[in-house]
Structure formats: structure tokens, C-alpha cells
Amino acid sequence: MRVGVLGLQGDFREHLTVLRSLGVDARDVRTQEQLEAVEGLIIPGGESTTIAYLLEKTGMLKVLRERGAQGFPLYGTCAGMILLARELSDPYPENRIALMDIAVKRNAYGRQLDSFEADLQIKNIGSFRAVFIRAPKIVRVGSGVEILAEHDGVPVLVRQKNLLASSFHPELTGDPRVHRYFLEMVAQG
Numbered sequence: 351m352r353v354g355v356l357g358l359q360g361d362f363r364e365h366l367t368v369l370r371s372l373g374v375d376a377r378d379v380r381t382q383e384q385l386e387a388v389e390g391l392i393i394p395g396g397e398s399t400t401i402a403y404l405l406e407k408t409g410m411l412k413v414l415r416e417r418g419a420q421g422f423p424l425y426g427t428c429a430g431m432i433l434l435a436r437e438l439s440d441p442y443p444e445n446r447i448a449l450m451d452i453a454v455k456r457n458a459y460g461r462q463l464d465s466f467e468a469d470l471q472i473k474n475i476g477s478f479r480a481v482f483i484r485a486p487k488i489v490r491v492g493s494g495v496e497i498l499a500e501h502d503g504v505p506v507l508v509r510q511k512n513l514l515a516s517s518f519h520p521e522l523t524g525d526p527r528v529h530r531y532f533l534e535m536v537a538q539g
């Protein structure tokens with residue numbers, strides 16, 4: 351299975367490492383041609399305004415909107431989730447993939463909780479140690495969106511058909527089970 355990680359900015363290397371540990375042909379995706387060659391894509395954490403700018407500049411934003419709407423598997427972590435969200439409470443970034451029926455508030459976990467770890471209960475996965483770094487908070491979830499995990503009553507891992515998004519960073523804890531879940535989505539897609 352050939353899976354891409356968007357390598358324009360952010361912690362894409364960590365995702366590539368997890369995917370390769372699972373035996374996947376994981377590719378760094380920086381161009382439209384490279385995007386054509388993969389069966390699913392992870393959009394990593396980083397700075398969402400920068401990633402959005404580079405996505406548009408490379409022409410990949412339009413392609414991802416089209417392919418994502420047609421069933422291409424996408425997984426956005428943290429900044430990646432911001433890019434997937436249809437609705438945002440701040441004006442930026444404007445140019446998002448915007449396919450998931452969720453509303454998100456950037457950096458919304460408060461200053462003293464800028465970064466923290468928490469044990470989650472993930473549906474079909476079980477207990478999972480999650481790292482949150484200046485994480486976006488999901489403030490609304492549409493009816494077609496399945497909540498796979500919550501933290502303090504707030505959804506933190508959600509799925510809408512071929513789209514998966516998390517507020518936290520599963521690539522930083524050495525536990526590949528969320529990545530494996532996404533690979534199952536890719537295999538079905």
C-alpha cells in the first residue's frame with residue numbers, strides 16, 4: 351500500500367516513520383505528481399496558515415478538494431484537522447480543504463494547557479495516550495460525523511466517511527494504532 355504524508359511543513363517525518371514501521375510504502379508528498387501516486391494522504395500538524403498557503407501555491411489544494419469529495423482517504427492531525435474543517439471560528443486560514451462537517455477553534459485549549467497529554471478511550475482501539483500541542487478544539491460536529499474519541503466531553507478524533515481528523519498527534523507516542531485505523535480506511539477506499 352502506498353500512502354503519502356504531506357511534506358510541505360510540520361512534523362511529516364514522524365508520520366512517515368510510523369507508517370514505515372507498519373510496512374507501508376510511505377511517501378513524502380510535495381507536488382501534484384507525487385499526490386497522484388498515493389492511495390491516501392496524512393496532513394500533519396504544523397502551522398495551518400503556512401500549510402494552506404503552500405497547498406494553494408502547489409495546486410494541491412484544488413486537487414485535494416476534488417479527490418477528497420470523491421472518496422480519497424485523508425487524515426488530518428492538528429493543523430491538518432484545521433485544513434479539513436468546513437467551519438472555523440477565526441478568519442484564518444481561509445484556503446482550506448474544508449470538506450469535513452465540523453467547526454474548529456484554533457489554539458483553543460488555553461495557555462496553561464498549550465500542550466498536554468491525556469489517556470483517551472478510542473472506539474475499536476481502546477486506551478490511547480494522546481499528545482496535544484497548541485491543539486485545535488472541535489466545537490461542533492455535523493450529523494454525518496462519527497465521534498471516535500472524546501477528551502473532557504469534547505470530540506478529539508472524528509470520522510466522516512473517507513475523512514479522519516484528530517486534535518492530537520498520534521505520531522509522537524510510538525503507538526501506531528490510529529495510523530493502522532487510517533490504513534484500514536485506505537484499504538477499503
Ligand code: GLN
Pocket residue numbers: 394395396397398399427428429430432456457483484485486
Ligand atoms: N496551532 C497550530 C495552527 O493553528 C496547530 C498546532 C499543531 O499542529 N500542533 O495551525
